Each structure stands twice: as structure tokens, then as C-alpha cells.
Amino acid sequence: MKVVAFNGSPRKNGNTSIALQIALDELKNEGIETEIVQFGSEGIEDCTACMACIKNKDRKCIIDSDNLNKYIEKMIEADGVILGSPVYFGNVTAQMKAFIDRVGFVSRANGDLFKRKVGAGVAVNRRAGALATFADLNYFFLIGQWIVVGSSYWNVGTALKPGDINNDKEAVDTLKNLGKNMAWLLRKLAD
Secondary structure (H helix, E strand, C coil): CEEEEEECCCCCCCHHHHHHHHHHHHHHHCCCEEEEEECCCCCCCCCCCCCHHHHHCCCCCCCCCCCHHHHHHHHHHCCEEEEEEECECCECCHHHHHHHHHHHHHHHHCCCCCCCCEEEEEEEECCCCHHHHHHHHHHHHHHCCCEECCCCCCCEEECCCCCHHHHCHHHHHHHHHHHHHHHHHHHHHHC
8 A cells, every 4th residue: 555645835844744744654654655745846837728638538637847647647556645735825835736736637537537545635834724725635635536534633733944843743643643544544445
């Protein structure tokens, strides 16, 4: 079994990355292979609504100037996916929004490509906007017929400076429980 986490933050080692790693560490402790993908410095192109994915039905986006099709392949191969984003002006980052739009279009064009895979969203904010961001991440999963795993609280944390997420004890506990719950659910689905 494998879970891939996508870090929608432009900061490679920031609080969103740390938050994702906390959940992934619990999955590793449960014997599940994990990977964290940092969106590259080249960014993710916006969806152009060209509808080529609907026409081609080849599980790819026609835009091939970034790594999105590689990310789709990772998602196809994974049993579970975690999407993480810091809060930028009350919502997901532009990189994460482009990812959601394009992956979502490809998925829908191909019969809900990720149907019944396990997914979860993680949001990190400085002060506010975490619930809106968390909801938007989970909307992606819900419209695609994913199975969304929960935790002991919403998967959100508060942090400003790099590493501050570790000071949000409730967030750390929630992220650990997310990892444990995802591992449990993956095993149940595999039985």
C-alpha cells in the first residue's frame, strides 16, 4: 500500500510540509509506503477548459509543460492521497487550485479515475481561513467519489514561522490520528 501527499505550498520545508510529514510518519509506522511531492518551482499551469481530456479519455491532461501528468500517474498508483495547502487569502494556493482543477477534469473525463481511493485534506493557516481551505481540498475528493478519511478534529493547524506547526499540539495530535485512521481504512478496504 502507498499514500502520496502533495504539498501545495511554494515553501519546500515550511509548515504545510511538516504537517503532511506528521501524518505520513504515522502511515510509515503502520507499514505503509509514503511519498511527499513538492510542487516544483516551474509551477502548475492553469486549466484552459479546452476539453481535450474529455475527447481523448487517455487519463492525461493535454498540457504537458509541467509535471501534472506525472502527478496523475502517482495518484493512479497510490492507494491514498493527502492534499496539503497553506491558506493564501482565505483559500488554497494558486498551485493547489490549478492542480485540483486539472486533475479533477481528467478524473471526471475518465469515469472518476480515482473512485473509491482514500483521500484527505490538510490546511495550515497563520490566523484564519483554514476551514475554507480544508473544505475546498475535500470538495475535490468528494466530487470524485473518493473515500474521505477523518480524524479527531479537522485536519488544520496554525503556524507562521517555519516549524511553528509543531507548537500546535492539537494539530499535531489530529495529524497523527489522521495517519492512523488512513492506515486503518486502507487495511479494511484491502481485506
